[in-house]
Amino acid sequence: MGKALVVFGSTTGNTESVAEVVAKTLEGEGMVVDLQNAAAVNVAGLATGYDLVVFGCSTWGDDEIELQEDFVPLFDNLDQAGLTGKRVAVFGCGDSSYTHFCGAVDAIAEKAMALGAKVIDLPLKIDGSPDAAEAQSWAKDVLRSAA
Ligand SMILES: Cc1cc2nc3c(=O)[nH]c(=O)nc-3n(C[C@H](O)[C@H](O)[C@H](O)COP(=O)(O)O)c2cc1C
DSSP: OOEEEEEEEOSSSHHHHHHHHHHHHHHHTTOEEEEEEGGGOOOTTTTTTOSEEEEEEOEEOSSSOEEOGGGHHHHHTGGGSOOTTOEEEEEEEEOTTSSSTTHHHHHHHHHHHHTTOEEOSOOEEEESSOOHHHHHHHHHHHHHHHO
16 A cells, blocks of 8 residues: 655644544555654655655635745745655645635645646645544545545
8 A cells, every 4th residue: 555644734733633634544544654743844855755645734824825834844845855756635724714715735736736746636625623534534535546
């Protein structure tokens, strides 16, 4: 099945809780999974050795899309992560009352695609409080799409 990396940026813990469910679900499906907080990652070669990279990031800001702050250095240096040819999936928590609902998810997917990643066309945008069942089912769908 292979190896997956799940990296999240989360301020109040919502995206973190989804990342934990995603990581557990992928493990349950037979993958070896590393779960990392974006605040602590070393971007250079981040994706090396992984068959699947899952990015989770909440959206902040008002008129403009702002990525969760811990994710910003990773986003800015994403070209160093070695994403070319990698399967990538993106999720995030947000609030649909904002203009750019989960804009961070789109921004990360677009950048990864521009860097040559095989972005799985299955963004998960969570409105409000995360639901574990939704995260679980998404992780399984991602695996199916990545197969
Ligand atoms: C000041 C502020 C700005 C926000 N801006 C956005 C936004 O532009 N788009 C969006 O979808 N959600 C926005 N949100 C909602 C957060 O993304 C949401 O609360 C999310 O669950 C936080 O996830 P986290 O705990 O993983 O950081 C904003 C929330 C706050 C408090």
